[in-house]
Amino acid sequence: MRTRVRGWRWRRNPLRRRCDVVEAWIVAIVGVLLFIGAPLAGAGAGRWTYDTARTQAAEQRAERHEVRAVLLEDAVPAVPATQGGAQRTFRVLVRWSGPDGVTRTGPAQVPAGARRGERADVWLDVRDRTVRPPLNDAAIWQHTLSTGVFTTAATALVVLFAYSAVRRAAVHRRLIEWERDWARTEPEWRRRTA
Numbered sequence: 001m002r003t004r005v006r007g008w009r010w011r012r013n014p015l016r017r018r019c020d021v022v023e024a025w026i027v028a029i030v031g032v033l034l035f036i037g038a039p040l041a042g043a044g045a046g047r048w049t050y051d052t053a054r055t056q057a058a059e060q061r062a063e064r065h066e067v068r069a070v071l072l073e074d075a076v077p078a079v080p081a082t083q084g085g086a087q088r089t090f091r092v093l094v095r096w097s098g099p100d101g102v103t104r105t106g107p108a109q110v111p112a113g114a115r116r117g118e119r120a121d122v123w124l125d126v127r128d129r130t131v132r133p134p135l136n137d138a139a140i141w142q143h144t145l146s147t148g149v150f151t152t153a154a155t156a157l158v159v160l161f162a163y164s165a166v167r168r169a170a171v172h173r174r175l176i177e178w179e180r181d182w183a184r185t186e187p188e189w190r191r192r193t194a
Contacts, residue, residue: 042148043148049144065123070096091110092108092114094107108130
């Protein structure tokens, strides 16, 4: 029957080796890194991403403006929405009037199924070129959360990989110590049993 003694690596006893104590400390450090460090790294990366995306969205809103444009051609017929209910858009030729009253044409992203002659909102940059709309709050949060989750998972994987490498080295060291101790003990043992 096998009995397991918890915390034996922390207690003083003649069978405990230095590598056992080191391994116990490494397990404690790995636990702290996995349950505190990885989530903190993810939260920090998410916060940095959120701040960067908010700044980028504000810059985009400052340098882009929205106009109503008339479609000059049909968009691809309506297709089923992608996961999450996001509506697909397609590039078609549109016409709009600039702030100076000059009529311009160019390609723009419009919703699927839009027909020629319909009106659509188009975003323009400072040179009146069609661009994507500025980041909205949903896109900012999606990017923030995905960055945070990915960073947390990546940090946990790095910690676990490092732990497995250290554990492998500790087991190798332990086997070397056992070999050395057995080399000293075996001659005495043979004399007693012979």
